[in-house]
Amino acid sequence: MTANEIRESFKKFFEQKQHAIVPSAPMVIKDDPTLMFTNAGMNQWKDIILGTRDPEPRRRADTQKCLRVSGKHNDLEEVGHDTYHHTMFEMLGNWSFGDYFKEGAIDMAWEYLVDVLKLNPADLYVTVFEGSPEENIPRDDEAAKYWAKHVPEDHIINGNKHDNFWEMGDTGPCGPCSEIHVDSRTPEQKAASGKTGRELVNQDDPQVIEIWNLVFMQFNRKADGSLEKLSMNVIDTGMGFERLVRMMQGKHSNYDTDVFQPIIKAEQDITGLKYFTFEEETETPISKDQDNINVAMRVCADHLRAVAFSIADGQLPSNAKAGYVIRRILRRAVRYAYTFLGQKDGFLYKLVPTLVHEMGDAFPELKAQQQLITKVIKEEEDSFLRTLDKGIGMLDKAMEEMKSKGDKELNGEQAFRLFDTYGFPLDLTELICRENGFTVNEEQFNVEMQKQKERARNAAAVENSDWVELKAGEQKFVGYDYSEYECEILRYRKVTQKKNEFYEIVLTATPFYGEMGGQVGDQGVLVSENETIEVIDSKRENGQTVHIVKQLPKDLTAAFMACVDTDKRDASAANHTATHLLDYALKQVLGDHVEQKGSFVSPDTLRFDFSHFEKVSDEQLREVERMVNDMIRQDLPRDEHRDMPMEEAKKLGAIALFGEKYGDKVRVMRFGPSCELCGGIHATSTGRIGFFKILSESSVAAGIRRIEATTGKDCEERLYQMEDILKNIKSFFNNAKDLQGVIQKYIDEHDAMKKQIEGFQAQAVERAAQRLVEKARIMNGVKVVAGVVPMSPAGAKDLAFKIRAAVEGSLLCVIGSHDNNKPQLSIMMSDDMVSDHGLNAGQMVREAAKLIQGGGGGQPHFAQAGGKNVDGLSAAIDKVVELANL
Numbered sequence: 042m043t044a045n046e047i048r049e050s051f052k053k054f055f056e057q058k059q060h061a062i063v064p065s066a067p068m069v070i071k072d073d074p075t076l077m078f079t080n081a082g083m084n085q086w087k088d089i090i091l092g093t094r095d096p097e098p099r100r101r102a103d104t105q106k107c108l109r110v111s112g113k114h115n116d117l118e119e120v121g122h123d124t125y126h127h128t129m130f131e132m133l134g135n136w137s138f139g140d141y142f143k144e145g146a147i148d149m150a151w152e153y154l155v156d157v158l159k160l161n162p163a164d165l166y167v168t169v170f171e172g173s174p175e176e177n178i179p180r181d182d183e184a185a186k187y188w189a190k191h192v193p194e195d196h197i198i199n200g201n202k203h204d205n206f207w208e209m210g211d212t213g214p215c216g217p218c219s220e221i222h223v224d225s226r227t228p229e230q231k232a233a234s235g236k237t238g239r240e241l242v243n244q245d246d247p248q249v250i251e252i253w254n255l256v257f258m259q260f261n262r263k264a265d266g267s268l269e270k271l272s273m274n275v276i277d278t279g280m281g282f283e284r285l286v287r288m289m290q291g292k293h294s295n296y297d298t299d300v301f302q303p304i305i306k307a308e309q310d311i312t313g314l315k316y317f318t319f320e321e322e323t324e325t326p327i328s329k330d331q332d333n334i335n336v337a338m339r340v341c342a343d344h345l346r347a348v349a350f351s352i353a354d355g356q357l358p359s360n361a362k363a364g365y366v367i368r369r370i371l372r373r374a375v376r377y378a379y380t381f382l383g384q385k386d387g388f389l390y391k392l393v394p395t396l397v398h399e400m401g402d403a404f405p406e407l408k409a410q411q412q413l414i415t416k417v418i419k420e421e422e423d424s425f426l427r428t429l430d431k432g433i434g435m436l437d438k439a440m441e442e443m444k445s446k447g448d449k450e451l452n453g454e455q456a457f458r459l460f461d462t463y464g465f466p467l468d469l470t471e472l473i474c475r476e477n478g479f480t481v482n483e484e485q486f487n488v489e490m491q492k493q494k495e496r497a498r499n500a501a502a503v504e505n506s507d508w509v510e511l512k513a514g515e516q517k518f519v520g521y522d523y524s525e526y527e528c529e530i531l532r533y534r535k536v537t538q539k540k541n542e543f544y545e546i547v548l549t550a551t552p553f554y555g556e557m558g559g560q561v562g563d564q565g566v567l568v569s570e571n572e573t574i575e576v577i578d579s580k581r582e583n584g585q586t587v588h589i590v591k592q593l594p595k596d597l598t599a600a601f602m603a604c605v606d607t608d609k610r611d612a613s614a615a616n617h618t619a620t621h622l623l624d625y626a627l628k629q630v631l632g633d634h635v636e637q638k639g640s641f642v643s644p645d646t647l648r649f650d651f652s653h654f655e656k657v658s659d660e661q662l663r664e665v666e667r668m669v670n671d672m673i674r675q676d677l678p679r680d681e682h683r684d685m686p687m688e689e690a691k692k693l694g695a696i697a698l699f700g701e702k703y704g705d706k707v708r709v710m711r712f713g714p715s716c717e718l719c720g721g722i723h724a725t726s727t728g729r730i731g732f733f734k735i736l737s738e739s740s741v742a743a744g745i746r747r748i749e750a751t752t753g754k755d756c757e758e759r760l761y762q763m764e765d766i767l768k769n770i771k772s773f774f775n776n777a778k779d780l781q782g783v784i785q786k787y788i789d790e791h792d793a794m795k796k797q798i799e800g801f802q803a804q805a806v807e808r809a810a811q812r813l814v815e816k817a818r819i820m821n822g823v824k825v826v827a828g829v830v831p832m833s834p835a836g837a838k839d840l841a842f843k844i845r846a847a848v849e850g851s852l853l854c855v856i857g858s859h860d861n862n863k864p865q866l867s868i869m870m871s872d873d874m875v876s877d878h879g880l881n882a883g884q885m886v887r888e889a890a891k892l893i894q895g896g897g898g899g900q901p902h903f904a905q906a907g908g909k910n911v912d913g914l915s916a917a918i919d920k921v922v923e924l925a926n927l
């Protein structure tokens with residue numbers, strides 16, 4: 042079976058078991074402060090598991106794009122070195138929210154693997170939780186009993202808390218789990234090893250690996266560590282797609298399947314190097330160098346997928362947060378390609394066509410954005426390769442120094458600086474050092490690393506207390522229809538962040554729009570009969586608005602009126618609507634490739650990032666502005682559809698964003714020709730925007746432009762400011778009617794006068810040169826030209842050079858000049874004064890400048906010094922002549 046067929050068979054199997062087949066959520070998570078990337082299939086169901094979202098339909102299944110490179114699951118360092126961990130992989134999963142539990146999950150998993158896919162049961166082993174006496178949880182005999190229906194006792198293995206007890210986080214849903222492992226060793230390997238598959242389960246053997254984990258959520262962990270029963274039992278299963286494909290295709294490495302082979306083939310074609318599959322490796326043992334090539338090819342094939350999918354999901358490499366994680370993955374691939382595949386120029390971007398060819402049908406977002414993905418990867422590669430070059434230069438210098446001092450070891454601080462500034466991981470530094478006969482002080486490096494980690498931890502520490510539940514139920518959002526609403530508090534908790542304390546409140550009903558989709562959260566107040574509490578911000582978490590307050594109300598059970606600050610909200614709404622019009626106009630003016638890549642909307646400003654491959658010209662910007670303002674003047678009414686089926690919305694031509702999570706029912710927001718899927722707060726009609734003005738257009742990353750703009754009242758204020766400035770300028774020119782003409786005339790006059798002055802100055806220099814040369818003395822065969830003249834420092838320099846050109850033979854020229862009461866001493870000599878008389882103008886000027894209370898320097902034949910005391914000039918000149926000792 043091909044990978045695509047296996048994916049389809051999974052979906053079909055669970056569909057037949059009454060599961061709703063749902064799409065993968067985006068891999069990049071945008072609205073969850075606790076998680077940057079989807080790292081398991083269950084992430085998108087967190088709200089349901091926590092009880093804040095409707096669990097219907099209760100049976101679901103999907104394939105989910107996951108990324109495990111940060112936080113709780115971080116497989117990055119393994120990837121490429123082993124053959125079964127990836128950064129990005131697909132997780133096949135099925136869920137039951139309060140429907141079937143352990144028996145159903147176990148039976149279905151078995152039926153799928155053994156009856157449908159025909160995996161050999163003799164090679165399958167399962168684990169069950171051994172129990173935890175200190176937490177008073179017994180062994181999971183229940184799961185063991187159901188497994189015993191399918192496998193012999195010696196294929197059921199007890200597992201510890203680490204492997205067989207799953208927790209969502211420090212707090213929240215948790216429970217025992219059961220893993221299915223496959224012994225995929227060849228008969229020869231089995232015979233040679235002398236160990237049974239059972240003995241190798243969970244022992245990091247690359248041929249006895251876990252493929253499917255069935256999680257049985259039945260507890261909720263509280264902040265004090267205690268467990269309580271969950272109100273609804275949940276089944277959450279996850280099976281690694283690439284591992285399953287490998288089992289089904291009889292391979293022994295994920296990279297030998299049709300998921301990766303086409304990319305690896307392209308790598309071989311480009312580099313001219315060979316990749317050894319598991320079979321080839323078994324036949325001919327490979328050298329260390331060839332192994333490095335194998336690892337590097339796996340790293341690049343894997344990382345290419347992770348990076349390309351992130352970009353398609355709207356997450357570009359950058360310097361912070363999720364963007365930085367992506368940048369690090371990409372750089373890891375570049376290093377391997379650079380070090381082991383000899384790729385000194387961009388390499389990964391050349392693999393994009395193969396990736397798109399292989400996966401573009403299953404994931405259309407790749408195909409649609411191929412150009413952007415290629416461009417971003419290439420630019421990142423180029424810029425990192427330049428950094429690598431600089432880092433290598435720095436390392437070369439360090440080694441040079443060590444050589445001269447006779448040191449053999451690079452100190453850890455330097456190694457850390459290379460890591461921190463140039464992205465050199467320790468192994469690369471060590472590799473280069475080793476090649477040159479040096480070692481690296483690893484201990485020091487680790488100390489520096491530890492220090493940095495602590496700095497980061499201290500900066501980010503957030504402590505959440507348990508939610509205190511005052512009432513049961515879910516929060517109702519009424520913000521699309523109301524800006525004030527009656528409510529009570531459902532629950533609250535205390536949050537401590539960098540010693541700041543505040544509270545988060547969830548209400549029975551709220552008109553507050555929590556920060557989401559680029560629109561900032563509403564502010565406002567909670568008012569009861571006796572008090573008013575300020576809501577300083579609101580954000581969206583697990584599908585609910587969380588209100589942030591500095592202090593809790595004294596009476597927590599009072600009835601409140603939740604009131605949104607409507608001035609701010611209206612301004613945000615106008616900006617948000619303007620963003621939609623801008624998006625529409627950009628597509629009209631620049632073309633259909635324009636795709637939203639981020640936006641920020643607040644009461645004061647709006648920002649819109651989009652894909653486009655060159656600077657937007659001034660004319661194009663003006664055209665966009667005209668189009669948007671035209672739509673504003675048409676006062677197009679808001680046409681909102683709250684629960685439109687996705688299919689219908691698509692027919693309307695609604696713009697959906699790549700990397701955004703949408704349900705079956707969507708909210709469609711239309712203003713005339715602009716039609717988008719959007720959950721934000723919008724103006725009731727475009728006329729409310731008032732006016733639209735672009736403030737700037739710039740580049741944020743390769744292939745991504747940013748427009749900042751403003752609307753309504755802010756435009757009005759800016760117009761007044763501009764008018765005032767213009768008025769002031771006019772008043773400088775006697776309120777001339779033709780201001781531009783008048784200013785141009787002034788500029789022309791200014792230029793002409795400047796030329797004239799330069800002419801006068803040149804004449805003055807000429808005359809002074811003549812005069813001084815005429816007065817020259819001859820001392821011991823040397824012509825001494827000296828005198829005090831009123832002149833600028835630049836003029837004096839000119840003068841000195843004129844004199845040198847005019848005088849033949851040995852010359853000592855000393856000029857004291859003054860300009861605006863500032864003295865300047867200049868010495869100019871003919872070359873023979875330096876070579877034959879051993880004089881040095883620099884030294885002489887320093888000595889003599891003391892007499893004008895100044896200092897300076899220069900070359901042996903010409904030097905200048907400035908000072909403070911004009912009256913000392915004559916004495917200084919005499920001093921120079923004296924120092925010449927003629």
Ligand code: ATP
Pocket residue numbers: 109116125126127128129130132250251252253254279280281282283284
């Ligand atoms: P392992 O111990 O092999 O790292 P895990 O315990 O981290 O696996 P789970 O968190 O239970 O795995 O994830 C469910 C399934 O997803 C696993 O059984 C495995 O098939 C797959 N999986 C997990 N991590 C990866 C990865 N980095 N690359 C590919 N597949 C993975």
Ligand code: MG
Pocket residue numbers: 114116
């Ligand atoms: Mg793992």
